[in-house]
Amino acid sequence: MATVITVQADSREECAATLDRLCGDYDLVMRLPPMRSPGTDRWIARATAAPGLVVEGRVD
Structure with missing residues (x-):
């Protein structure tokens, strides 16, 4: 992942x-x-590395 x-x-x-x-x-x-x-009354959002981006020596 x-x-x-x-x-x-x-x-x-x-x-x-x-x-x-x-x-x-x-x-x-x-x-x-x-x-x-849910349950915190805060807002949440998520992101991931772009496809093909090298992260810590590996390609996602």
Whole structure:
């Protein structure tokens, strides 16, 4: 399984903006758009390395 990057924030806007910035800066691909995290009243989103990107000496 590829490495998964998770963003948690208090608002949908903050979560989306942070995920967009990380995807742009690190060539990540969004895998889970911002959604409410069950039971925490926070927003969560996820991204993974882009296909073909070398991560720690391996190709994802």
